[in-house]
Amino acid sequence: MNAQDTHTATRGDDPLWGLIPYLASHRLSLAWTGLVGLANNLALVFLAVAGSYVVTLALAEGQLASPRWWIAGGAAVLLRVILTWHEMDLSHSIAYRVLAALRMGLFDGFSRGVPSRSPGQHTGRLAATAMGDTEKLEFFYAHTLTQLAAAVVILIGGTTALYQIGWSLAAGFVIGLATLVLLTLPWLRTNVRLGETVQRAKSNQSALAVDLLSGSREILGFGLQEHVQRQLAEATEVVARAERHLKVREAAAANVRELCSLAILVVVFLAAWNQPALDPLWVPAVVAGTLTLLSPLMDAVAVLTQLQPHRASAARVLEGISMAAEDLSAAPVLPFATTGPLGINVRGACFSYADGAPALEPCWLSVAPGEHVGISGRSGAGKTTLARLLARLWAPDAGSIELIPRTGRSVNAASVDLRVFRSLVTLVEQDAIIFHGSVLENMRLAVPGTTEGQALDALGRSGLVLDAGRWPDGVHTTIGEGGTSVSGGERARIALARALLVQPRVLVLDETTASLDAATEAILLDAVAALAGDTTVITISHRESTLARCDRRIELDNLHTEPVSQPA
Incomplete structure (x- = not known):
């Protein structure tokens, strides 16, 4: 495959999933990180609900909540502190291990396929993959992937909890999220194309920089400094222009998410207010809990609209890891022990x-x-x-x-x-x-x-x-x-x-x-x-x-x- 086209390389349905087998030894650590993050989010939801109920009770009824609420709130705060510290520690630890695993896989692939008989192989792009792409992916697998998994659990749990209060609350919650997804899809498709453009421009910029650095003596010898500066400036401007376009669309998508979030809160509030069996004192708590639930879900939707750079990086890393060996002989390995010259x-x-x-x-x-x-x-x-x-x-x-x-x-x-x-x-x-x-x-x-x-x-x-x-x-x-x-x-x-x-x-x-x-x-x-x-x-x-x-x-x-x- 031509190195110029690595941004479109995939393996299976999605290169991000294609790299999972190479991280198999870290699956338990990744799962534990996800569980810690989920527990942290649930503790935050409890604090939002409990805190809102305690404040509403004090303002509306002029009475303090029972001691068990204060004890539970204090325990939740302490749990949040412990879980936040532990989650950060885990994320950093697993990030370094993911980075090491990806780079070891890459260098193993490079050892098989470099030097290649293909003229399209470019060491500048290989270096960019080994350094830049793996660093981008370490955070994705150590944090973002577990964040997405936790969001799915929160969606199911939040919908179930709202359904226990009233089906209309759960329906409004789900319909609002579905509307958000439908509104996001057009942005997603366009962002994929823009993300590919950005990654292609960055890859070309890295390759140009490596070429120019390796030829620095020739550049000085022929007096090409100004020409080289123009080349680098043009390549940098191509990257900056593509990134600006992408960021403008991402900012607009963020505004759409905020409007949808506000609409969901209004629907949940109205549905809760019209629940005869629900004590009005709990309405603010339900809204606060819903708002806290929405935060990781909105973050997950935002991540889904910004996956293309990670998908492009994963495609290049996967191609490097899967690089075919130049020695394609199917001959069985035989023991060979001898002394002296051969x-x-x-x-x-x-x-x-x-x-x-x-x-x-x-x-x-x-x-x-x-x-x-x-x-x-x-x-x-x-x-x-x-x-x-x-x-x-x-x-x-x-x-x-x-x-x-x-x-x-x-x-x-x-x-x-x-x-x-x-x-x-x-x-x-x-x-x-x-x-x-x-x-x-x-x-x-x-x-x-x-x-x-x-x-x-x-x-x-x-x-x-x-x-x-x-x-x-x-x-x-x-x-x-x-x-x-x-x-x-x-x-x-x-x-x-x-x-x-x-x-x-x-x-x-x-x-x-x-x-x-x-x-x-x-x-x-x-x-x-x-x-x-x-x-x-x-x-x-x-x-x-x-x-x-x-x-x-x-x-x-x-x-x-x-x-x-x-x-x-």
Whole structure:
């Protein structure tokens, strides 16, 4: 699915309900939060009824209510204090747990589907989903959803209580609410369209901001600051204009709700006043109780007219959580335990993008365990695609890739548990990401428990010595966002050191030396040469000096012919 269209994505009837299964472990907490909120509302209704009756009795009859009313009122106030505090505590606690559950689900989906073969995938929109959409939904599931459930119970209970006083009160109450719903429906349909417009504009604004931030150096280099400012201003104005339109309609809808609420109170008052069996002293109490009942019901109706932003957010989160894995192999997971370097056998593996454009023609490649093979080829031949297939970031459309131990039988790479596979095969790309943080924090991305000594050892083996002048805090020296404070050679060696920490059996290097000077290239290649015999290395490069250090060199275009099997 194109990322541009995620605002319309649904699963089942409603994406808001579609996310409920991913919050299954929190159902009891959510239910308890709803019960606490319901009890809090009922205590408020009792206070309104009791307080109104006590005041009316004092003003109309000049007498104080019996002590049990004061005791019950004091108990209700104390209960409200306790329940309000407990409800706030619960809401905050469950909100954080909902946020964690949604983000964990999202990152699990991203780990399966990123990088995607679809050109429509946009990291800016994925980031907006991971951060903005999940924060919007945490409040919905932790508070709003339970509020809606409580409103349904209050509606049933309130109608029943009014019916006990007189059927006309219950009828007026229900008819008034039904009228409110009917008047709300046209607003709801329009608000859905406006909500989609707002969410689409915000998504585009987020994507633009991410693109501009990631290209800040190019923007400065070409003097495009004013042009960029205009782009951001235009995107912001589109969002502001759509939000203003939506807020005007929401304000008008609020006025309609207030008028309906007033009409319901008038109808209930008249019906109560004309109940022969009802003591007139209780009429104000009935009206006060009805008003208190209406408050959560009106809030629920307001929520229903403003659900579209949450529904759009839920659709994007659901799409991210449900992101299809690029590795679609149906091969059963097999145990695979072996020692020493692994060989690679590529059998007719090919790959094409989502639009059908071929990225790699069927190819055949055999690499022996412990061998260092160099692969070269023209631009666009599919070298990076092959590297990603070898690392199982993508799955071949046809053919297979096998892992070959020195002893024992080969196994289809798709049959190896993915976590096990990640410890066996590691890819270092030309544009390896260096994150903001310290050197040690970057190293721990590969192996979370890495010690300072282990990090220094891996860095040393990759040819990077952290001298005090350049790295004043050693492995704790902070690296700028995107590695802006390190050179290309330092970036490549940190990425290689990170891979060495994993102790892979197969190391795939994709144009790792492409932007290095000769001296830095030599240091890096010396580090790779030190792996000889213990790790299988596949170096993909266009540089003759890099390929010259390999045991064997292969031209990618020569791999598209299936080798003839030799007779036994």
